Amino acid sequence: MNTVKPESRQPLHTVKHRVSHRKINYPAILLHLLLIAASILMIAPFWWMISSGLKDLSQIFIIPPKMFPDPWVWSNIHRSLTAMPFDKAYFNSAYISICIVLGQLLTCSMAAYAFAKINFPFRNTFFILFLSMLMVPEQVTIVPLYVILKNFGWLDTHLSLIIPDSLFSAFGVFLLRQFFLGIPRDLSESAYVDGANMWTIYWRIMIPLVKPALAALAIIAFLGTWNNFFRPVIFLSTTDNFTVPLMLSTFKGLYVTDWTLMMSGSAIAVIPVLLVYLLLQRYIIEGITMTGIKG
Amino acid sequence: MNPKRSNAIWGFFFIAPQLIGLLTFSLIPLISTFVISGLDWDGFSTPKFLGLENFTYAFQNPDFQKAMTNTLYYSVLTVPAGIFLALLTAVALNNVRLRVMYRLFFFMPVVTSSVAVAIVWMWLLNGDFGLVNVMLKQLFGVKGPQWLTDLHLVLPSLAIVSIWKGLGFNMVLFLAGLQGISKDYYEASMIDGATKSQQFWRITLPLLSPTTLFVTIIAVIDSFKVFDTAFVMTSGGPAKASYTMVYHLYELAFKNFQFGKSSAAAVVLFVIILVLTTLQTRLSRKWVHYAE
Numbered sequence: 001m002n003t004v005k006p007e008s009r010q011p012l013h014t015v016k017h018r019v020s021h022r023k024i025n026y027p028a029i030l031l032h033l034l035l036i037a038a039s040i041l042m043i044a045p046f047w048w049m050i051s052s053g054l055k056d057l058s059q060i061f062i063i064p065p066k067m068f069p070d071p072w073v074w075s076n077i078h079r080s081l082t083a084m085p086f087d088k089a090y091f092n093s094a095y096i097s098i099c100i101v102l103g104q105l106l107t108c109s110m111a112a113y114a115f116a117k118i119n120f121p122f123r124n125t126f127f128i129l130f131l132s133m134l135m136v137p138e139q140v141t142i143v144p145l146y147v148i149l150k151n152f153g154w155l156d157t158h159l160s161l162i163i164p165d166s167l168f169s170a171f172g173v174f175l176l177r178q179f180f181l182g183i184p185r186d187l188s189e190s191a192y193v194d195g196a197n198m199w200t201i202y203w204r205i206m207i208p209l210v211k212p213a214l215a216a217l218a219i220i221a222f223l224g225t226w227n228n229f230f231r232p233v234i235f236l237s238t239t240d241n242f243t244v245p246l247m248l249s250t251f252k253g254l255y256v257t258d259w260t261l262m263m264s265g266s267a268i269a270v271i272p273v274l275l276v277y278l279l280l281q282r283y284i285i286e287g288i289t290m291t292g293i294k295g
Numbered sequence: 296m297n298p299k300r301s302n303a304i305w306g307f308f309f310i311a312p313q314l315i316g317l318l319t320f321s322l323i324p325l326i327s328t329f330v331i332s333g334l335d336w337d338g339f340s341t342p343k344f345l346g347l348e349n350f351t352y353a354f355q356n357p358d359f360q361k362a363m364t365n366t367l368y369y370s371v372l373t374v375p376a377g378i379f380l381a382l383l384t385a386v387a388l389n390n391v392r393l394r395v396m397y398r399l400f401f402f403m404p405v406v407t408s409s410v411a412v413a414i415v416w417m418w419l420l421n422g423d424f425g426l427v428n429v430m431l432k433q434l435f436g437v438k439g440p441q442w443l444t445d446l447h448l449v450l451p452s453l454a455i456v457s458i459w460k461g462l463g464f465n466m467v468l469f470l471a472g473l474q475g476i477s478k479d480y481y482e483a484s485m486i487d488g489a490t491k492s493q494q495f496w497r498i499t500l501p502l503l504s505p506t507t508l509f510v511t512i513i514a515v516i517d518s519f520k521v522f523d524t525a526f527v528m529t530s531g532g533p534a535k536a537s538y539t540m541v542y543h544l545y546e547l548a549f550k551n552f553q554f555g556k557s558s559a560a561a562v563v564l565f566v567i568i569l570v571l572t573t574l575q576t577r578l579s580r581k582w583v584h585y586a587e
Contacts, residue, residue, distance in 0.1 A: 111313035120306025144327035167316025
């Protein structure tokens with residue numbers, strides 16, 4: 001009866017449209033200029049890394065500095081790749097991170113499912129135990145962890161990095177539990193009535209429903225282990241076992257005066273991760289925002 | 296089988312891997328840290344019981360004092376400035392066009408390895424040929440300082456690197472917080488004639504306070520755990536001017552093999568982090584505003 005006809009809104013709309021077109025929005029332009037300046041501050045170090053990494057050693061000390069290398073010394077990349085086994089480090093980092101991600105996805109989702117959906121004795125006690133472990137930084141427990149891993153004979157092997165992180169992430173359990181809690185009870189109950197056991201319910205019904213949370217956990221676990229420096233520097237000692245950050249830090253120790261080589265080495269270490277970041281930036285940023293953990 | 300027993304079995308089956316992990320790699324190490332802090336032990340020979348001697352030693356040890364004051368100072372340098380800048384950029388980005396593009400740039404350092412960041416900034420902050428000093432000379436005719444070898448500038452330099460690296464992370468958390476504030480508040484206040492700055496101080500800031508608390512706690516904890524940049528860029532130098540708590544416990548344990556003394560330092564670090572987080576949560580009850 002009293003519905004507004006679309007036509008009656010039309011004139012107002014066009015007026016608004018015209019006004020916003022005529023007015024130049026100075027504050028908005030100023031804001032963009034400031035944001036562009038800030039963005040340059042964020043990107044410039046990356047650019048300088050790549051640019052210095054492709055210069056000749058004589059060029060990088062020129063003042064005023066050159067934005068672009070002239071000539072482009074692509075052989076720097078080859079030099080840094082042969083100076084240190086970066087390919088090996090890449091392989092190590094990749095497979096260690098993938099193992100940890102898969103391990104965490106499985107073990108964290110299992111524990112999270114139990115904490116959210118199964119009523120077993122001492123459930124809350126155990127869950128509080130997990131939660132309180134969130135407060136313990138890895139730096140505080142590093143000495144006993146080192147001793148334990150030494151007794152297992154895992155020092156200077158990748159097991160020292162893979163097993164602890166695959167088997168324990170209080171944060172992963174907590175995150176996934178929140179998601180399992182959001183799944184209505186009748187879903188699993190009807191499957192239970194149909195004769196499915198707990199594992200089938202978990203694997204066939206629950207896991208597909210929490211895929212977004214699993215993706216977020218995977219991203220965070222991957223970044224966290226890929227970039228971790230503290231544990232590798234303490235646990236690993238053979239160059240062939242090194243991860244990318246550890247290799248880079250060793251590289252720095254050896255070539256500290258050759259800035260072109262250091263920058264091309266850093267670029268080699270950083271660029272593949274940045275490419276993945278550019279492709280998946282929405283998921284990465286959302287995953288990290290959702291959880292408030294850097295990895 | 297009765298359902299109660301079946302639940303118990305399945306429950307323990309599902310938490311078993313993580314529970315084993317928690318015990319082996321977190322709970323037992325945590326308890327052991329406290330135990331080892333009372334021992335004289337190099338990791339190999341038979342440990343000797345010392346009681347609290349490692350702690351009295353620690354507080355008289357100039358290295359420990361240096362590490363402590365450096366870490367506190369570093370925390371003061373990074374946390375307020377980092378949070379202020381992150382809030383500023385988040386507010387600037389909140390309703391702007393091309394937000395996704397800006398966010399992409401600001402977030403780039405967050406995903407980058409801290410070791411790579413440290414090496415690149417070593418070059419940028421190089422006293423003679425670093426881009427920062429060259430730009431200072433070219434643009435302002437100022438001779439830049441020796442950022443990383445000056446006793447008084449080395450920690451501020453590391454703080455700058457850390458703020459640069461962490462800005463995007465804190466910013467996206469603030470952005471999420473800002474997105475969570477209902478537009479109704481702004482519309483209602485606009486009708487009442489509120490100015491932009493009134494809106495910021497009376498609506499945005501109070502309703503953002505849970506996010507601010509969260510970001511602050513994380514930033515403080517992070518600043519106490521600083522290690523990578525100090526290790527790579529300055530090796531704790533010059534003259535221990537960038538020697539931090541974690542560096543100290545690393546050096547005691549894995550350079551000097553004084554596991555007991557290192558664990559005592561770790562216990563102190565743990566207690567400080569616990570006290571600070573509890574304190575912040577307590578204090579926040581006065582100013583954090585949880586919207587319905």
